[in-house]
Amino acid sequence: xxxxxxxxxxLPRHAVAxxxxxxxxxxxxxxxxxxxxxxxxxxxxGLFLFMPLAVxxxxxxxxxxxxxxxAVTDPDALAAIRLTLLAAAIAVPLNLVFxxxxxxxxxxxxxxxxxxxxxFIDLPFSVSPVISGLIYVLVFGLQGWFGPWLxxxxxxxxxxxxGIVLATIFVTFPYVARELIPLMQAxxxxxxEAAVVxxxxxxxxxxxxxxxxxxxxxxxxxxxCNARAMGEFGAVSVVxxxxxxxxxxxxxxxxxxxxxxxxxxxxxxxxxxxxLAIVTLGLKAWxxxxxxxxxxxxxxxxxxx
Amino acid sequence: xxxxxxxxxxxxxxGLSLGVTVLYLSLIVLVPLSAAFIKTASxxxxxxxxxxxxPRVLASYRLxxxxxxxxxVINAVFGLLVAWVLVRYRFPGRRVIDAMxxxxxxxxxxxxxIALAALYATNGWIGQLLAPAGIKVAxxxxxxxxxxxxxxxxxxxxxxxxxxxxxxxxLEEAAATLGxxxxxxxxxxxxxxxxxxxxxxxxxxxxxxxxEYGSVIxxxxxxxxxxxxxxxxxxxxxxxxxxxxxxxxxxxxxxxxFLLLLLINLLQAWMxxxxxx
Numbered sequence: 001x002x003x004x005x006x007x008x009x010x011l012p013r014h015a016v017a018x019x020x021x022x023x024x025x026x027x028x029x030x031x032x033x034x035x036x037x038x039x040x041x042x043x044x045x046g047l048f049l050f051m052p053l054a055v056x057x058x059x060x061x062x063x064x065x066x067x068x069x070x071a072v073t074d075p076d077a078l079a080a081i082r083l084t085l086l087a088a089a090i091a092v093p094l095n096l097v098f099x100x101x102x103x104x105x106x107x108x109x110x111x112x113x114x115x116x117x118x119x120f121i122d123l124p125f126s127v128s129p130v131i132s133g134l135i136y137v138l139v140f141g142l143q144g145w146f147g148p149w150l151x152x153x154x155x156x157x158x159x160x161x162x163g164i165v166l167a168t169i170f171v172t173f174p175y176v177a178r179e180l181i182p183l184m185q186a187x188x189x190x191x192x193e194a195a196v197v198x199x200x201x202x203x204x205x206x207x208x209x210x211x212x213x214x215x216x217x218x219x220x221x222x223x224x225c226n227a228r229a230m231g232e233f234g235a236v237s238v239v240x241x242x243x244x245x246x247x248x249x250x251x252x253x254x255x256x257x258x259x260x261x262x263x264x265x266x267x268x269x270x271x272x273x274x275x276l277a278i279v280t281l282g283l284k285a286w287x288x289x290x291x292x293x294x295x296x297x298x299x300x301x302x303x304x305x
Numbered sequence: 306x307x308x309x310x311x312x313x314x315x316x317x318x319x320g321l322s323l324g325v326t327v328l329y330l331s332l333i334v335l336v337p338l339s340a341a342f343i344k345t346a347s348x349x350x351x352x353x354x355x356x357x358x359x360p361r362v363l364a365s366y367r368l369x370x371x372x373x374x375x376x377x378v379i380n381a382v383f384g385l386l387v388a389w390v391l392v393r394y395r396f397p398g399r400r401v402i403d404a405m406x407x408x409x410x411x412x413x414x415x416x417x418x419i420a421l422a423a424l425y426a427t428n429g430w431i432g433q434l435l436a437p438a439g440i441k442v443a444x445x446x447x448x449x450x451x452x453x454x455x456x457x458x459x460x461x462x463x464x465x466x467x468x469x470x471x472x473x474x475x476l477e478e479a480a481a482t483l484g485x486x487x488x489x490x491x492x493x494x495x496x497x498x499x500x501x502x503x504x505x506x507x508x509x510x511x512x513x514x515x516x517e518y519g520s521v522i523x524x525x526x527x528x529x530x531x532x533x534x535x536x537x538x539x540x541x542x543x544x545x546x547x548x549x550x551x552x553x554x555x556x557x558x559x560x561x562x563f564l565l566l567l568l569i570n571l572l573q574a575w576m577x578x579x580x581x582x
Contacts, residue, residue: 027477029487034394041390042402044383047431048455049408052420055430059423098329105322109314117326119570123334126562128516129414130536131555134543135337138344143548145340169333193315202317224410231413233519238540251415251519258419258523267423270416277411284411285404 056274059267071257071265072272079245080253081272083161087236087249088229091168095225096218099176103214104206107184108192118181124173132170133238136163159241164249167235172225179221183214216291223287227280231273341559344552356553365535368446372534373514376453381507384461385499391462392469406462409455414519421452422524444526449534452520457510464506468499468580501576508572512565516558 029037061068071077102121106114124132138144140157150157157163191213195205211218233251240247242256250273257266345353356362391403409417425432425442432443442448472495480490518536525532535558542551 027474027481027490028393033487037386038390038394038396041383041387045387045402045405048451048458049405051424051430052417052455053408053412055424056416056420094329098326101322101325101329104318105326108316109319109323111319111323117330119566120330120334121326122566123338126512126516126566127338128518128536128539128555128558128562130518130539131341131516131559134539134551134555135341137543138340138548138552139337141548166333170337173333189314189316196315196317202321205316206318227411231411231416233413233415234536237519238543251413254413254415254419255523263423266419270413270419273413273416277408277413277416280411281404281407284407285400 053274053278056267056271059263060271062267063264067264068268068271071262071268074265076244076248077250077253077269080248080250080269083164083248084230084250086161087165087168088226090165091172091229092222092226094169095172096176096222098173099180099221100206100211100218102177103180103184104210106181108189121174121177124170129171129232129234130238132235133167136166136170136239140166158239159243160247163239164236164247167239168229168232171232171235172229175225175228176218176221179217179224180214183217184210187213216287220284220287220291223280223283227277230276338559341552341555344549345556348549348553352549353553356550357557361529361533362535362538362554364530365533365538368449368532369515369535372446372449372453373511373517376450376457376514377507377511379454380457380461380510381503384458384506384510385465385503388462388465388469392466407459409458414456414517415523417455417520418452418523421448421455421520425451425524443524444528444532446525446532448524448526449521449532452524453514453517456517456520457514460510460513461503461506464502464509464576465499468502468576469495471580472498498579501572501579505569505572505576508565508569512562512569515565516562 028034102117105111106118137158139146140150140163141147142151142158144158146157157166192205192209195209200208231251232249233255236249237252237255240249240252242248242252244256248256250269254266254269254273257263257269348356387406391399391406422443423429425435425448427433427436427441427443429443432441435442440447442451476494476498477490480494485493516536518534518540521534522537525534525537527533527537535554539551539554539558542548542554
């Protein structure tokens, strides 16, 4: 995340190589040192990144394609996919709107308590997922603040879909805001101020000036927010109640299958989530590339000779 | 600082955007979080201390904090190495590997958990190599460590990488001109420059590890007193309808997380100062 921000601020992505050979010799390492370091780094990443990813697909296909297909098209799996998509479809837009509002207030205005507000926005990142679920149980659970009232009105939040959505919103809360705030602070407000002076109203400034300027940062935040929303396990596990076909998200479905020793089916379901992670990383790299490559200059703005 | 709530600006929408921000923040984050502290306040002090210092709870702290610390140390060493290799050297597949470093952020923790358990089980790809040496990883505290290394891996790389990229080559050239060898240059010039970022990454990895649940429970074995982490203990208490006990533990964990957040903010301020921004 920081890399993207640095790149946006116009800082060079890579140090420029020194043209003189002698100078390069003095400021780099001998070939054998370089190769050893690269080898060590690759060994570490191979052990901790590539092997876990590979084993998911290996185990998923260990019982053949037919078993794989049956596992991912099982009615309970499909219900879990639907619930996962639903939770993300509610959490991501809400946090997107919040992120834009928070960035507008924090990056465009000076006010008292701003740094405290920024710290509060980051809070969900430092809370254990288990506790993120627990706090909603304390508010909406049967023994919680609103528990008796909800029970009287025959409403269910905990062990039902609303609880899952709330927990998902909580854990993905900061993603868009913390991407947009530093970006908009770095860009400055001159263009928005110019638009206002030229007679634009607030919404016109937002749609025509601000959002086009931050679109890649916004997309970056949304991609990360969505990946976490679809993959969240701990928080959702606390509030879900694990009712198959009803309150099971995809990660929870993986756990149930695994605990029932249906390993091939568990890994087949997990491989769907692993594919999602790979797509997320691909999109993320693409957005970073877009951020780093300069915008093409429109024809009419080219400097006149 | 200005005494009025905000300094004058020509831009509209301050009230609306701040209102939406504070309202949403309060409803989703602040009010539910305060529920944990208010619930604990209903417990008397003796009961609270008993709930958070029972032998089983103390054993879970030792494992959670010990394994998190060790994992963060290992991530600091290898994270610096990976960041260095990705920034300084060119080799085939570098861009793909650079993108893959974020895998632990993108891969759902439950998937990471079952994958690591399968790898390190005695019949797994890595487990069967370690078994003859008598090393058991899955379903032992060592398994907890492995999961926490996975989960914290990107933090150090991603905080150190931009600092290494922005490091001015002139500094190293000057050191070389003045007769320093590569090791001296690294120790006296490069390392002090990346130290604030390294410590920030370390603290972020540590903070993430102490709260981690999904990736750990599948590989830990979850034996009380041996391989049971504190977040799992919270869930266990919840499932036994011991809401007060679960909340007391949660408040201890939350307080430590907030202290770490404060420390991380201070480290980041130091980092900004060190990089001269």
